[in-house]
Each structure stands twice: as structure tokens, then as C-alpha cells.
Amino acid sequence: MQPLLRLLADPTRLRILAALEPEELAVNELADVLAMGQSRISNHLRLLKGEGAIGARRDGAWTFYRNALHDDAERSALWSAVRAGLVDEAEFLDDQERRAAVLDTRRRLSRDHFAAAAGTPDFAFGTVRAEILATLVPRERIAVDAGCGDGYLTEMLAERFDEVWAVDHAPERLAAARARVQGGNVQFHQGEIDALPLPARSCDLVFLSFVLHHVPAIGAALKEARRVLKPGGRVVVADLCPHKEESLRQDEGDFRLGVDPDDLCAELVAAGFDDVARFPIEDRWIASARTQLPLFAINGVKPRERAKRAPKNKTSKRNASSKKSRQRHGVTK
Ligand SMILES: C[S@@+](CC[C@H](N)C(=O)[O-])C[C@H]1O[C@@H](n2cnc3c(N)ncnc32)[C@H](O)[C@@H]1O
Numbered sequence: 001m002q003p004l005l006r007l008l009a010d011p012t013r014l015r016i017l018a019a020l021e022p023e024e025l026a027v028n029e030l031a032d033v034l035a036m037g038q039s040r041i042s043n044h045l046r047l048l049k050g051e052g053a054i055g056a057r058r059d060g061a062w063t064f065y066r067n068a069l070h071d072d073a074e075r076s077a078l079w080s081a082v083r084a085g086l087v088d089e090a091e092f093l094d095d096q097e098r099r100a101a102v103l104d105t106r107r108r109l110s111r112d113h114f115a116a117a118a119g120t121p122d123f124a125f126g127t128v129r130a131e132i133l134a135t136l137v138p139r140e141r142i143a144v145d146a147g148c149g150d151g152y153l154t155e156m157l158a159e160r161f162d163e164v165w166a167v168d169h170a171p172e173r174l175a176a177a178r179a180r181v182q183g184g185n186v187q188f189h190q191g192e193i194d195a196l197p198l199p200a201r202s203c204d205l206v207f208l209s210f211v212l213h214h215v216p217a218i219g220a221a222l223k224e225a226r227r228v229l230k231p232g233g234r235v236v237v238a239d240l241c242p243h244k245e246e247s248l249r250q251d252e253g254d255f256r257l258g259v260d261p262d263d264l265c266a267e268l269v270a271a272g273f274d275d276v277a278r279f280p281i282e283d284r285w286i287a288s289a290r291t292q293l294p295l296f297a298i299n300g301v302k303p304r305e306r307a308k309r310a311p312k313n314k315t316s317k318r319n320a321s322s323k324k325s326r327q328r329h330g331v332t333k
Contacts, residue, residue, distance in 0.1 A: 004075065007051055008082060012036070013044050015095055017067050018083060020054060023217040024066035025102070033099045060246045060257040106216035106255055107169065107192060113253025114149070114170035128238050128283040128295050129153050129209060133160060135279060136236075142203040144228065146193050146221075147211025151177030157207065158183040165198060167191050194220035198228045205229075208237045213256040218264070222271035229302040235273060237264065238281070241294040245287050261296040273300030 007013055012034070019025060019033045027045065031038045045065060048054045053075075055068040069079040086092045133156055141162045145154045148166035154177055157164045164186045168174050174188050191197035193208070193215050206225040215221050225235045242258035249255070261278055268276045277299055284292040 001074070001078070003051055004053060004078070007047060007053060008078075010044070011091075012040075013048060014082065014086060015091065016041065016044055016048065017053065017069065017079065018086060018092060019095055019099055020065050021067040021070075022219055023103070024057065024064040025099075026062050026064055029102045030065065032102050033095050035094075035098065059242070060244055060249075103216040110214045110253055110255060111169050114168075115172045117253070125285065126283040126295075128281050128297065129156060131281055131283065132236055132238060132279075132297050133157075136160075136205070136234075143205040143207060144196070144198065144203045144225075145207050145209070146196065146225065147208065147214070148177050148188075149173050149210075151180040153207065153209050154186060155181050155183075158186050161185075161205070163187070165189060165203065167193070167196055167198070169193070194224050196224050196228050200227050201230050203228055203230065204233045206233070206235045208235065208239075210239055212237060212239050212259050212264070213254050215255070218259070219267055219271060222267055222273070226272050226302050231302055231304045233302045234299055235268070235302070236297065236299045237268075238295060238297045239264075240285055241296055243287075243291075243293045245291055245293065248287060258293070259296075261298060264298055268298065268300040272303070274303050276300040 008017075015034055016030065019030055025033065027038055027041060030041055030045075034041060045054065049056060049065075052071075053067070053069055055066050055071075057064045057066070067079070070076040129152070143157045143161040143164050145151075145157055145164060145166045148154045148168045150173055151166065154164055154166045158181055162185060164183075166174070166177055166181075166186055167189045168177070169190065169192050171190055174190055178188055189197045193211060194217060206229060208221065208225065212218050212221060222235070229235065240258040242260050244257065246257070248257065265276050265278065279297050279299065281295050281297050283295050285295055286292050
């Protein structure tokens, strides 16, 4: 613990650790948050990484850093105590404001890309969405198509569900979706994935189809999906596996080069979903004549309300059943 305590004695390193949660940042983003040069920050990152205080994830030519202190219970407790002492400090408050602006920039870049690309179709390819729809028992009544794009999936959902609420942050894409979808059972809403313009506990299914690789913060998007779902409702994610096609940042406005399905399973559990399961998909996204990128699909369920507490004399029975429930939860592949 002593080397870590020595590292935490530096105010810049504290600011870095605070900036790198809950969402990971690239070094240029971190430089904007701290209003500091990249080379100075890189030195601190090297020291923090050497001590295992931060984790690094490669995403094509980019590297994203995250606060890894929560990976260990003792370190997490220490960091939470240190962090609590910082919340009122002016420098940290400024960092948090600039951090929000950095995440806004991620959003704006995606919105501008899809606004400029109005008129070109989204991924009108493959079988992945139809394969997923075929696995869904049609008990769902209201489906949300979050990041609906030009309505390719919305159209399929509208044939299957009583109601579809299609949400996108690019008005130009919503206009294209409106023009495509004929059914009277679809409502269109402009809004962000991590602040859906929908009431809590209002829908049965949230579809996040090829959208998470665009969003600024995946964890926030999953929590928002959980908020709008009714208990027992389901989230379904389809996306590209991690890849190295840098050109997609420019050509398709992609923020991440794919999404790691194992990381996503862990994020779904962290966001409060049960029965998280990846299902096999026979499909690939053809990025260019040379490259075919694998796809994945994962689904999770918002837990139903907890049963009423058992009477006091039934403690041992209650413990046994909560153990069973813990065993039932978790990730299956
Ligand atoms: C690649 S398209 C996918 C469209 C559709 N889901 C499908 O599977 O065909 C991504 C869409 O997500 C939207 N999008 C990206 N980031 C978003 C965000 N933060 N909030 C709302 N929509 C977003 C874009 O405007 C774009 O229309």
C-alpha cells in the first residue's frame, strides 16, 4: 500500500484519478480536462500504471485510461475516502466541468457526423437484426429503438411490437426514419441515449443496435436503458466486435473501434441487469473489399421487484433463497 500512498501524495495524480472515473478517457481528453500538457500527463500516467492504479485499453491507434483502484476492495476503500475529501475543491470542480464538456464533444462529433451524412443509408446489411428478432418471444409490447438512425430496424420492430419509440440525437436521421416507416404505431423522439426523453419504467424492450460504439459513456447509456425499462424488461445490444479499421472513425463517425463483448457483459451486470447472455450471430459487417468485421449480440433483463421480506423466524430459509438467487444471476455465455 505504501507505494500507492506515495503516488496519491501528488495533487495532479489525484486529479487524474478523479477524471478517469466513471468513464475512461484518452490522453488528449485528459489534457483538456486538466488543462495541462500531454507530456506532463503521460509521465504521471506511466507512474500510476506501473502501480496498477490505472488500466489502459487499446482501441486501434488510441489508448483509453480508466481508474483501476476499484478493482481491489482495499484500494477502492482508500480511494473513496481520499476522493470524498476532494469534492469541494475548486480545482476538482473545474475538472468535472471540463470533463462534462469533453463528453459533450464526443456526443457532438457523433451528432454532426450523422447530420452531415443525412441521405446516406445506415448499415442496411446482413441478417443480424432479423436473427435477434427471431429469438425474442413476442411478449414485449413497447420496444424502444435507441439510436434508430434511418429506421432500418425501426421498420422491423414496428411489424412485431404494439408500439415502437424511436430515439436519435440527429434530427436528420429521425426525418429519414419517419420517411421510411409507414406504420402508425411508431413515435419519434429526439434525444440522447444517456438521457432518453422517456418516462421511467415505461417500456418492455430497449434495442441498442450499432449505437454503443458511438456513445460517449457506455455505462451511462446502459443505466438509462435500465431506468426506462419496466421490471422484467429486456435490453438487447448488437454491435461490432473490437477491430482495427481506423478508417471507420472518419467514414462512419465511430468513436470506438468496436465494443468488447466480455467488457459489455460486465458493464450490463454493473448497470443492474440479470441473465446477461451473449447469443451466436451468423453475420459480419463488410467494412471494405478486404475486411469483414464480426458482430455480436447480448441481452440482459431488468430484475423484477424484490419479493416482500419474509417473517423474522424464517431467517435461514431467506438466506438459502438469496444464495440461490445470487447463483442464478451473473453472466452466461
Ligand atoms: C450506425 S447508426 C445505427 C442505426 C440503427 N440503430 C440500426 O441498427 O440500423 C447509429 C445511430 O445512432 C445515433 N446516435 C449516436 N450517438 C447517439 C447518442 N449519444 N444519442 C442518440 N443517438 C445517437 C446516430 O445519430 C445514428 O443515427
